[in-house]
Each structure stands twice: as C-alpha cells, then as structure tokens.
Amino acid sequence: MDSMIEAGLFRAAMSRFAAAVHIVTTDGAAGRRGVTATSVASVSDAPATLLVCLNTSNEANQRFEANGCFAVNLLADESEGLARVFAGEGALSPEARFAEGEWGLRATGAPILEDALASFDCRLIDSRIVATHRVMIGEVRSIHLGAERPCLVYHGRAYHRV
C-alpha cells in the first residue's frame, strides 16, 4: 500500500501504540475547555516544552488557541472514569465536565487536576493547523506532581495500567 493511506488502516495501526492518557485543559476569556488526549509529546527540557495535537472539528477546541494557554494533566490508573467524561461520554457541556474531579489553578489559569500524576501548565508559544488537527506547542510555566501511582494507558482501543 504505497500511495494514499486509508484512514481506517492508519487508525488500526495507531491502535497498536500504547499511549499515556491526558486531560488537556484551558481557561480564560474564551471559556473553559478540557479534552482527553493521547497525542502528547515531550519536545525539550531547556526550556521545558511539550506539544499536544487536538482535532479542529470541535468548535470548543478553538478556546485553547484563543486563551493562549493549556495544561496537560497526566492521568493515574484510577482516573479512567474522568478520561471517559472528557472524551465525550455522557455528552456533557464543556463546563459540566469539570464537575467531575478536583481542579485547581497554577500559573496560567488552565485547570490543573489535583489527582494527576503530573500536570504541566503551559503558555502557548506556537500553534499551527496540520490536516484535521492543530499542533500546539507550549512552554511549561508550572509543574504540579501528584502521588506516584500507576499510569493510565490507552492501547488496542482499551484502557490499561502500567
């Protein structure tokens, strides 16, 4: 298969990736928003920088760009229910999702999950659309470390712990 890659094949191949599960959040003038994401990568430790890819098809995801900040909250094993809520299960409003979990604030105003294994509160320093997604690069302004627990992992279209 050497030309256009069919989307279903790509998703099937990507389902073989094991990936940590995050809730990526923002808040500010454009409003609060949080989504479950696995497309998160470390970019640099000097200065501390990471990136997130989010679908542009959901209009509420424009709030990340508009607010100019985001937090990456790395989920512990016990947070599968929260991952499902922020992945859209139950079809709660952007605001109502935050009734689940304990949320605080640190440097940028993006919601920080108190039970996260680690939270990275970032100022958005670059944002670009690539095909269906926006690639957001953030410089980390604050780190919150929660208790050390197993990590929630998504693999083979199911949740696991490692």
Place this chain on the structure above:
Amino acid sequence: MDSMIEAGLFRAAMSRFAAAVHIVTTDGAAGRRGVTATSVASVSDAPATLLVCLNTSNEANQRFEANGCFAVNLLADESEGLARVFAGEGALSPEARFAEGEWGLRATGAPILEDALASFDCRLIDSRIVATHRVMIGEVRSIHLGAERPCLVYHGRAYHRV
C-alpha cells in the same frame, strides 16, 4: 514553582509518562540513521500524518532533514535489546546499529523493521527547531503491520510491556 522550570524537575515529571518505544529511521543521500524515540504522536488520519521530536545535539540526526523521509517503527515487547542499541548503548556507529534486527524498504527508502508492531513510512512535510529539538511532521506513504504482540513501553525510566 511558577517561573523557569528546572530541567531535572521536567524530566522527573516526564518520567511518569508511559510511552510506546519506537525506532525512527531514515536513509538516502545523507546516509542512514536510526534512533530510539518515545516522542512520537499521531497528528491526523486524513491524510495520515504523524510527528516525531528528535534532539538536534547529535549531528547524525541532521540526516532525517537532509533525506526528507523517515519511518517510525513501533517496537514489540521482544525488541528491548534493539531499543537499547538504537538509544546508544554500546556506542555503535550509525551504520553498525542496523546489523541488529531485520530491515527492509517500502515507499521512501527509510529502513522498516520487519518485527515492528507497525511501521509508518513517511515523507517529511514539515520540520522546525523548537529549543533543543527538531519537530518533524511526516505524511504516511506506506504502512507495514507486523504480528500482533504486546507493546514495549518506557515508563519510570524502565522498559515495560502492555
């Protein structure tokens, strides 16, 4: 800790991420190169697109940019030894690393690991330096699926299986 983030703190927090382990490869006029990486993320399925972050401090990593192609080889549980070789253990030359493992070619000429869970052979469509790393975005030109096996995962500075 609300200003500059100390690199050691960032690395400690990142070590709580569980991440799939990949060998990212290239070949072409600039020469062959392969490195173990965990900073890999899916970007889009239409068209199939992914990204990789690689350190710019190693001169041989310029070969990815110069060749204009790369392959992401997702490692199975049994490939920990290979992951260690391509992470630099044994200090083999860029070429000698490929004596380990069975390598083939598909669309772009980047080496494809026959035992990978999945390999994504990509044309480099965007490349930019962010702090110490280069963020490379690739459009997938060919996918190779290996046997379905557990996935090799790096977490807490150790290898795991999931």
